[in-house]
Amino acid sequence: MRGQDGELRAFYNICTHRGNKVVREQPAGNASGFSCNFHGWTYDLEGRLRHLPDAPEFPGLDPCDLGLRGLAVGVWENFVFVHPAGNPPPVSLDDWLGEVKAALVGGPLSKLQPSAIFRATVKVNWKVFHDAFSEGYHVATIHRRSVADAFISKDNPYCHLAAVRLYRHHHIASIVGGNPDHRPTRAEQLVARYGGSKYGVSSVDLFDQLPAGLNPERQPAWALDIVEVFPGFAAHVGVDYCYTYNFWPTAPDRTEWEMRLYQMPARNLGEVIARQYTAVVLRDTVREDVNTTEATQQNLMSGFIQHLPLGLQEVLLRHRYDVVDACVRGANA
Amino acid sequence: MPEVQALPCGFETLEPFVSAWALPTMQERNARRVAMPMDQIRAFYDAIAPHMEPLLDRFSALSVDHAMSPAEERLFYLGQAFMEVAMAMEYFGEPDVPDGFDRARWQIVKG
Numbered sequence: 418m419r420g421q422d423g424e425l426r427a428f429y430n431i432c433t434h435r436g437n438k439v440v441r442e443q444p445a446g447n448a449s450g451f452s453c454n455f456h457g458w459t460y461d462l463e464g465r466l467r468h469l470p471d472a473p474e475f476p477g478l479d480p481c482d483l484g485l486r487g488l489a490v491g492v493w494e495n496f497v498f499v500h501p502a503g504n505p506p507p508v509s510l511d512d513w514l515g516e517v518k519a520a521l522v523g524g525p526l527s528k529l530q531p532s533a534i535f536r537a538t539v540k541v542n543w544k545v546f547h548d549a550f551s552e553g554y555h556v557a558t559i560h561r562r563s564v565a566d567a568f569i570s571k572d573n574p575y576c577h578l579a580a581v582r583l584y585r586h587h588h589i590a591s592i593v594g595g596n597p598d599h600r601p602t603r604a605e606q607l608v609a610r611y612g613g614s615k616y617g618v619s620s621v622d623l624f625d626q627l628p629a630g631l632n633p634e635r636q637p638a639w640a641l642d643i644v645e646v647f648p649g650f651a652a653h654v655g656v657d658y659c660y661t662y663n664f665w666p667t668a669p670d671r672t673e674w675e676m677r678l679y680q681m682p683a684r685n686l687g688e689v690i691a692r693q694y695t696a697v698v699l700r701d702t703v704r705e706d707v708n709t710t711e712a713t714q715q716n717l718m719s720g721f722i723q724h725l726p727l728g729l730q731e732v733l734l735r736h737r738y739d740v741v742d743a744c745v746r747g748a749n750a
Numbered sequence: 751m752p753e754v755q756a757l758p759c760g761f762e763t764l765e766p767f768v769s770a771w772a773l774p775t776m777q778e779r780n781a782r783r784v785a786m787p788m789d790q791i792r793a794f795y796d797a798i799a800p801h802m803e804p805l806l807d808r809f810s811a812l813s814v815d816h817a818m819s820p821a822e823e824r825l826f827y828l829g830q831a832f833m834e835v836a837m838a839m840e841y842f843g844e845p846d847v848p849d850g851f852d853r854a855r856w857q858i859v860k861g
Contacts, residue, residue, distance in 0.1 A: 533858075533860055534858075534859035534860040534861070535856060535858060535859065536856075536857040536859055537851065537857065539855075562841055562842055562848055563841050563842070602836065603799055603802075603840065604832070604836035604837075607802055607803070608833075682814075684813075684814070685810050685812055686809035686810070686814060686826060687806045687809040687810030687811075687812075688810070689809075689826075689830075690833065691833075694833040697776070697780075697833055697834055700776075700861070701842075701850065704847045704850035704851045704853070705847060705849065705851075707851035708851040708852075
């Protein structure tokens with residue numbers, strides 16, 4: 418939340434009295450403060466305890482020690498990150514993002530505005546869920562009824578990655594797109610003409626707006642870069658749009674998932690209509706992806722599978738499991 | 751006062767589709783799409799497709815903070831509904847996503 422002083426802060430949603438929630442609705446919008454509806458303890462936007470009902474009955478307690486417990490907050494482009502440790506966090510957000518942040522400097526992220534949000538509770542481990550979006554190998558099969566033809570050209574039928582960069586925890590891969598033989602549908606023609614987002618179509622004409630870190634090979638048939646920030650965040654970044662995934666594990670086989678689409682601010686109402694198409698296409702296409710995950714999880718849990726044969730194009734999955742393994746062993750934390 | 755005209759001049763032929771498709775949110779438009787049989791989705795798509803260029807020309811001339819009249823607003827929602835049904839018509843050939851994640855568990859928070 419942003420305080421009266423303009424500063425961004427994050428707090429655990431836990432009343433410091435008996436542990437009830439101080440925000441019970443969707444955590445969005447404006448408020449002048451927060452009140453626990455159990456015993457009426459009230460906090461201001463800076464997290465300080467402002468009202469302690471029947472205070473004399475709490476002898477020896479200093480209200481200054483009873484503010485909401487804070488989390489560390491960091492901002493990267495349009496995204497706010499929190500760290501469960503208080504301030505300062507064990508590693509700063511800038512240090513954690515490292516090369517990923519550098520790669521996207523000057524890119525489209527800060528110009529984009531949120532336009533669509535989708536959520537689901539999925540019965541799948543967060544890593545297996547992440548894996549569904551981390552390669553181009555699945556595009557020809559899973560998306561054969563939707564975007565495969567727009568993305569895949571005959572000289573790259575398996576959607577081989579155009580570039581891969583592996584860092585200590587994170588990684589970026591460039592996904593090809595803009596099949597020159599794809600015959601645009603009626604909607605796609607309208608979207609192109611009336612200022613829709615360049616999802617699934619060539620964006621060569623806008624490459625001068627790309628920072629060197631996106632599509633570093635300047636592959637002409639480029640769609641987007643998959644930017645995966647370990648452990649639970651991914652941003653798929655195109656020339657004039659971006660969509661993000663947040664993976665929140667709530668159990669070994671359960672993930673709260675959120676997808677957000679960001680697009681350039683519309684300059685007129687025609688562009689609002691044209692940009693709606695990208696939101697519809699991504700919504701429907703990602704439902705194809707997500708549908709694979711629960712079956713995979715069930716089979717992994719069955720115990721029949723001892724290992725998975727990952728191909729060279731599945732390098733981001735291999736990297737993720739290397740990083741997870743190192744973190745679990747305490748070698749790469 | 752009853753509305754004299756459901757849609758702006760030039761788009762009168764789309765009036766039979768207003769009650770079903772002039773819906774303000776993606777959530778409502780998607781719910782309508784998956785609840786409709788394909789022949790009714792096709793009837794709407796075929797009727798509005800030839801009007802999409804004039805429709806988009808009209809709205810491209812209006813700023814995002816333009817105060818739309820009720821008739822204009824209905825036409826705007828019909829334009830968005832075209833984008834909603836396009837995937838069903840041009841790709842899936844059926845109202846919903848074939849082999850898609852359970853729609854009942856997929857929350858459209860904003861769209």
